Amino acid sequence: xxxxxxxxxxxxxxxxxxxxxxxxxxxxxxxxxxxxxxxxxxxxxxxxxxxxxxxxxxxxxxxxxxxxxxxxxxxxxxxxxxxxxxxxxxxxxxxxxxxxxxxxxxxxxxxxxxxxxxxxxxxxxxxxxxxxxxxxxxxxxxxxxxxxxxxxxxxxxxxxxxxxxxxxxxxxxxxxxxxxxxxxxxxxxxxxxxxxxxxxxxxxxxxxxxxxxxxxxxxxxxxxxxxxxxxxxxxxxxxxxxxxxxxxxxxxxxxxxxxxxxxxxxxxxxxxxxxxxxxxxxxxxxxxxxxxxxxxxxxxxxxxxxxxxxxxxxxxxxxxxxxx
Amino acid sequence: xxxxxxxxxxxxxxxxxxxxxxxxxxxxxxxxxxxxxxxxxxxxxxxxxxxxxxxxxxxxxxxxxxxxxxxxxxxxxxxxxxxxxxxxxxxxxxxxxxxxxxxxxxxxxxxxxxxxxxxxxxxxxxxxxxxxxxxxxxxxxxxxxxxxxxxxxxxxxxxxxxxxxxxxxxxxxxxxxxxxxxxxxxxxxxxxxxxxxxxxxxxxxxxxxxxxxxxxxxxxxxxxxxxxxxxxxxxxxxxxxxxxxxxxxxxxxxxxxxxxxxxxxxxxxxxxxxxxxxxxxxxxxxxxxxxxxxxxxxxxxxxxxxxxxxxxxxxxxxxxxxxx
Ligand SMILES: Nc1ncnc2c1ncn2[C@@H]1O[C@H](COP(=O)(O)OP(=O)(O)OP(=O)(O)O)[C@@H](O)[C@H]1O
Ligand SMILES: Nc1ncnc2c1ncn2[C@@H]1O[C@H](COP(=O)(O)OP(=O)(O)OP(=O)(O)O)[C@@H](O)[C@H]1O
Ligand code: SF4
Ligand code: SF4
Ligand SMILES: [Mg+2]
Ligand SMILES: [Mg+2]
Numbered sequence: 001x002x003x004x005x006x007x008x009x010x011x012x013x014x015x016x017x018x019x020x021x022x023x024x025x026x027x028x029x030x031x032x033x034x035x036x037x038x039x040x041x042x043x044x045x046x047x048x049x050x051x052x053x054x055x056x057x058x059x060x061x062x063x064x065x066x067x068x069x070x071x072x073x074x075x076x077x078x079x080x081x082x083x084x085x086x087x088x089x090x091x092x093x094x095x096x097x098x099x100x101x102x103x104x105x106x107x108x109x110x111x112x113x114x115x116x117x118x119x120x121x122x123x124x125x126x127x128x129x130x131x132x133x134x135x136x137x138x139x140x141x142x143x144x145x146x147x148x149x150x151x152x153x154x155x156x157x158x159x160x161x162x163x164x165x166x167x168x169x170x171x172x173x174x175x176x177x178x179x180x181x182x183x184x185x186x187x188x189x190x191x192x193x194x195x196x197x198x199x200x201x202x203x204x205x206x207x208x209x210x211x212x213x214x215x216x217x218x219x220x221x222x223x224x225x226x227x228x229x230x231x232x233x234x235x236x237x238x239x240x241x242x243x244x245x246x247x248x249x250x251x252x253x254x255x256x257x258x259x260x261x262x263x264x265x266x267x268x269x270x271x272x273x274x275x276x277x278x279x280x281x282x283x284x285x286x287x288x289x290x291x292x293x294x295x296x297x298x299x300x301x302x303x304x305x306x307x308x309x310x311x312x313x314x315x316x317x318x319x320x321x322x323x324x
Numbered sequence: 325x326x327x328x329x330x331x332x333x334x335x336x337x338x339x340x341x342x343x344x345x346x347x348x349x350x351x352x353x354x355x356x357x358x359x360x361x362x363x364x365x366x367x368x369x370x371x372x373x374x375x376x377x378x379x380x381x382x383x384x385x386x387x388x389x390x391x392x393x394x395x396x397x398x399x400x401x402x403x404x405x406x407x408x409x410x411x412x413x414x415x416x417x418x419x420x421x422x423x424x425x426x427x428x429x430x431x432x433x434x435x436x437x438x439x440x441x442x443x444x445x446x447x448x449x450x451x452x453x454x455x456x457x458x459x460x461x462x463x464x465x466x467x468x469x470x471x472x473x474x475x476x477x478x479x480x481x482x483x484x485x486x487x488x489x490x491x492x493x494x495x496x497x498x499x500x501x502x503x504x505x506x507x508x509x510x511x512x513x514x515x516x517x518x519x520x521x522x523x524x525x526x527x528x529x530x531x532x533x534x535x536x537x538x539x540x541x542x543x544x545x546x547x548x549x550x551x552x553x554x555x556x557x558x559x560x561x562x563x564x565x566x567x568x569x570x571x572x573x574x575x576x577x578x579x580x581x582x583x584x585x586x587x588x589x590x591x592x593x594x595x596x597x598x599x600x601x602x603x604x605x606x607x608x609x610x611x612x613x614x615x616x617x618x619x620x621x622x623x624x625x626x627x628x629x630x631x632x633x634x635x636x637x638x639x640x641x642x643x644x645x646x647x648x
Contacts, residue, residue, distance in 0.1 A: 035584075042476065042505045140593070154594060155371060184370045184532050185576040189589040192578070196586055211505040214535075214578035218586050238582040253580070255510040257539035266539060268510035272475065 004030040008065035020276045023229045033203040037216040040226030046209045050175045055082035087118035091171035095178040097162040101150040108146030114168040133164040156187030177209045228284040235310030245312040250320040291318040331526040332359040337391035339377040349598040351377040353550035359526040366541030367530045374550045375530045379498045383417040416492040420499035425483045426471040433467030439489025460485045477508030494526040549605045556629035566631040616640045
């Protein structure tokens with residue numbers, strides 16, 4: 001069953017010459033206990049999508065469409081409504097753990113405050129659960145860790161503490177925005193394992209935002225590829241990344257290091273994505289696409305079914321050969 | 325003494341910091357490494373293992389507490405960045421954060437000219453700047469703009485142009501693409517590799533992205549807690565790692581596959597260099613640790629490659645234990 005159901009989400013931010021459209025009709029779904037991935041180049045709107053689901057958009061943002069969480073419409077909630085959702089429904093982990101942690105408060109205080117406000121726990125119960133949570137995210141010696149300050153932990157541990165804080169109010173959906181991009185592969189592997197364990201043990205659903213397709217493949221079961229504020233391809237992650245149907249997905253895969261090519265021959269996608277408001281009239285990927293045809297220039301192609309639980313937004317749908 | 329084949333020779337270098345209240349931190353604990361002209365040496369290792377500390381002394385930004393660095397046969401001495409001898413500008417550095425090497429208040433053109441040696445007339449100077457920008461795939465008009473007017477990937481290319489201005493023979497690049505997405509990474513990395521091959525420069529490429537280093541480096545050195553634990557031609561290192569830490573790093577790289585497979589986490593935390601374990605520094609996290617590991621293993625020549633692990637010593641290693 002869909003826990004989160006986003007339909008046709010469009011967001012425009014105030015720009016120097018009027019509103020700048022950033023997200024153009026994004027639809028996505030996260031089921032209960034599901035690990036879903038969101039990928040795409042820098043600036044494609046991944047974080048903005050997350051922010052609109054938590055009522056964290058910058059002031060003056062214009063939002064249309066619908067986003068239902070467990071049946072409740074999120075868009076247009078008032079301040080109290082958002083607080084309820086953020087308290088016990090949806091929690092977020094940010095790319096930079098220092099943004100989520102207060103440097104002057106002990107880790108225990110930051111964990112229990114959340115529980116006392118949102119779950120109305122008393123101090124003793126909250127303390128007990130704080131220790132449990134730190135143990136769950138594999139912080140060594142959790143009894144001592146609750147009394148420590150954020151700077152006393154390493155980067156990877158701080159990110160795990162931030163996850164513990166996000167989990168404190170027992171959310172059903174965790175939105176993780178590039179939580180491992182700044183970390184080493186070894187530390188990253190620990191955090192991916194943690195999220196997978198939480199899903200298995202507590203039924204937590206996770207929307208994982210990343211630009212690393214290897215991370216997307218190893219953790220998630222379904223994925224969305226964003227380009228210039230649109231979903232251009234979606235499907236089961238394995239199929240999506242081993243047999244892409246959209247030229248952009250294929251190009252992203254091609255740009256990764258493969259270890260199978262001659263030394264020094266990474267294949268970047270030529271050029272860069274269009275700036276907001278400067279996308280061409282047709283397919284937004286057209287200026288960079290090696291498969292473009294005249295028919296690509298008329299209107300942005302809609303997302304259409306291309307297989308079991310798979311869709312792609314491309315009118316040409318070329319036969320794609322990808323080295324994975 | 326350096327052979328003609330060696331451009332940069334790092335010999336038994338140590339870097340020590342005296343932190344208030346913590347005593348001495350030995351961030352680099354005896355490292356030797358050579359780079360030849362036209363060669364790319366990759367240096368990988370977890371956050372905090374001492375990569376940047378080594379880079380800073382190798383390029384002459386700081387003095388080592390022990391050991392020597394020779395560039396083109398002459399000792400590198402830290403004289404302050406601005407007052408370096410003419411032959412030392414042949415050794416340049418590209419930093420992780422392009423803001424560290426680009427001044428936000430000055431135009432790109434002015435900053436590129438700082439590095440151009442000798443006195444050139446107005447037209448020749450402008451021509452030189454245009455050449456440098458062309459080298460890194462940027463239009464000549466970029467000269468009149470300021471760093472904030474460029475994207476992260478473009479800024480990193482400008483920082484590379486800045487490093488190329490004095491026509492260096494060797495570049496030390498410290499995590500030059502860590503902050504970029506895969507496509508921008510591929511653009512910048514191809515640029516660097518192309519320049520090394522074309523101009524027969526040497527390059528020390530520092531990164532914690534093993535997949536990327538695998539793609540471009542001729543030789544890879546793996547660093548753990550201030551020491552190099554394994555050095556080998558890149559393909560061989562990847563195919564048959566001889567040190568358990570190298571194996572752990574490779575296993576932690578997320579792979580793309582048709583079914584989600586989580587990368588293997590490495591047990592334990594990155595230790596604090598001010599409190600390094602005795603004996604083999606990897607021992608507390610090593611799945612193969614055995615009796616001899618209480619003594620620091622020597623770096624052993626294994627025929628074209630080397631490693632510092634007791635498992636490679638047939639006289640002490642148990643027959644069943646193997647790193648790979
Ligand atoms: N507060 C803001 N005001 C104006 N524009 C913004 C704001 N926040 C984001 N944008 C723009 O919206 C677009 C989408 O940004 P977003 O942060 O969602 O990208 P992203 O996909 O998360 O990228 P990254 O991978 O770099 O984090 C970008 O073009 C960005 O410049
Ligand atoms: N100026 C300093 N004073 C005291 N300690 C320092 C200083 N600079 C670095 N260190 C310590 O030295 C060790 C090595 O740091 P270094 O920056 O060289 O690591 P690194 O391998 O480059 O890590 P990263 O991948 O995070 O950049 C770390 O433990 C760090 O805390
Ligand atoms: S619609 Fe045309 S331009 Fe767009 S991705 Fe498909 S082939 Fe390329
Ligand atoms: S020397 Fe011992 S502890 Fe160190 S890496 Fe080798 S087996 Fe592991
Ligand atoms: Mg983002
Ligand atoms: Mg560093």
